[in-house]
Amino acid sequence: RVGRWISSHISLQSSVEAKSALITERYSCRQDYTVEIISFDPWVIYINNFIKEEEINHLLELTKDAWNSSEVFYKPQDHEDATFGVDKNTRNSSSAFVPHEDLVARCLLKRTKQLLGNAQHENVETPQLVRYTGGERFRPHMDTIEPTKATNFHPDYTERPWNRLLSAFVYLNDNCTGGETYFPRLTGVGADADGSKFSRAANRQGLLVKPKRGNAIVWKNLFNNGSVDERLVHASLAIRSGEKVGMNLFTWHYFDSPMVGDAS
Numbered sequence: 512r513v514g515r516w517i518s519s520h521i522s523l524q525s526s527v528e529a530k531s532a533l534i535t536e537r538y539s540c541r542q543d544y545t546v547e548i549i550s551f552d553p554w555v556i557y558i559n560n561f562i563k564e565e566e567i568n569h570l571l572e573l574t575k576d577a578w579n580s581s582e583v584f585y586k587p588q589d590h591e592d593a594t595f596g597v598d599k600n601t602r603n604s605s606s607a608f609v610p611h612e613d614l615v616a617r618c619l620l621k622r623t624k625q626l627l628g629n630a631q632h633e634n635v636e637t638p639q640l641v642r643y644t645g646g647e648r649f650r651p652h653m654d655t656i657e658p659t660k661a662t663n664f665h666p667d668y669t670e671r672p673w674n675r676l677l678s679a680f681v682y683l684n685d686n687c688t689g690g691e692t693y694f695p696r697l698t699g700v701g702a703d704a705d706g707s708k709f710s711r712a713a714n715r716q717g718l719l720v721k722p723k724r725g726n727a728i729v730w731k732n733l734f735n736n737g738s739v740d741e742r743l744v745h746a747s748l749a750i751r752s753g754e755k756v757g758m759n760l761f762t763w764h765y766f767d768s769p770m771v772g773d774a775s
């Protein structure tokens with residue numbers, strides 16, 4: 512089984528050409544992140560320095576003219592089937608897709624794949640940048656695809672069903688207030704947690720992750736039998752001031768393969 516390296520994102524073509532904005536030949540994909548465990552069950556980790564300054568600057572430069580209203584998979588009132596589109600009631604941010612041929616995108620896909628190690632990781636979606644300004648937010652949702660509604664989600668979905676195993680949300684800037692990533696069903700952090708990364712909900716319910724440039728929160732969306740682990744429901748709380756930019760990386764678990772180890 513050869514790892515397919517193509518990142519076939521979801522009907523949406525990237526709107527920017529691959530070009531090297533700030534990254535030069537001197538660029539190396541070397542990573543030097545550190546990991547903190549957030550939760551054993553469900554599996555959630557926090558990564559310090561997942562992405563380097565030069566990579567962030569490159570991605571922001573590369574996508575500067577590529578922002579559009581974020582889309583979600585949703586069911587419009589007058590539709591029978593779920594579809595992709597803008598649903599501001601759910602998500603009113605902007606999104607930009609990084610072309611998967613881009614040097615930094617390729618590095619990030621590889622870094623994500625390496626993070627998964629021996630767990631199933633045939634495909635990583637094209638990195639998606641998301642930007643929020645005043646009042647914008649993303650209501651509670653799962654990053655997984657609902658198989659029964661997803662026949663038009665991706666051309667090969669029914670041919671070879673998959674779902675998003677791992678979600679990595681990477682913070683590309685942090686000059687904002689508000690905009691925490693909120694996991695209402697996870698255990699929150701302790702009183703001694705680093706306040707630049709986490710905050711505690713007033714009712715002590717749920718995990719609140721603050722935007723911190725370069726760092727990432729990573730979680731596993733599926734149980735080992737492939738069903739969706741709804742404990743990973745999450746939201747982006749509204750931005751109160753400033754701007755938040757983040758990036759989604761999703762890896763795919765194909766149901767015809769084991770979640771860990773080789774099929775052969």
Ligand SMILES: O=C(O)CCC(=O)C(=O)O
Binds near residue numbers: 641745
């Ligand atoms: O903006 C965030 O903190 C989370 C974004 C998110 O959940 C998503 O884009 O799927």
Ligand SMILES: [Fe+2]
Binds near residue numbers: 652653654745
């Ligand atoms: Fe999400």
